Amino acid sequence: MKKDLNMEKECAKCHGRGKINNTICAACNGTGTVLTEDGLKILKFLRDGIRTSES
Numbered sequence: 927m928k929k930d931l932n933m934e935k936e937c938a939k940c941h942g943r944g945k946i947n948n949t950i951c952a953a954c955n956g957t958g959t960v961l962t963e964d965g966l967k968i969l970k971f972l973r974d975g976i977r978t979s980e981s
């Protein structure tokens with residue numbers, strides 16, 4: 927499966943492992959991935975969209 931838009935990228939702190947020295951990585955919460963700028967934009971867009979439709 928190929929994604930055209932990358933919303934997540936490998937965590938630079940733990941290099942995608944989710945843990946640093948057996949401790950859950952604080953930067954990605956142990957997921958091994960963090961949101962990219964595109965991912966943050968999409969989340970913000972979705973939140974704003976929900977807010978707009980509620981008013």
Ligand SMILES: [Zn+2]
Nearest residue numbers: 937940951954
């Ligand atoms: Zn991490």
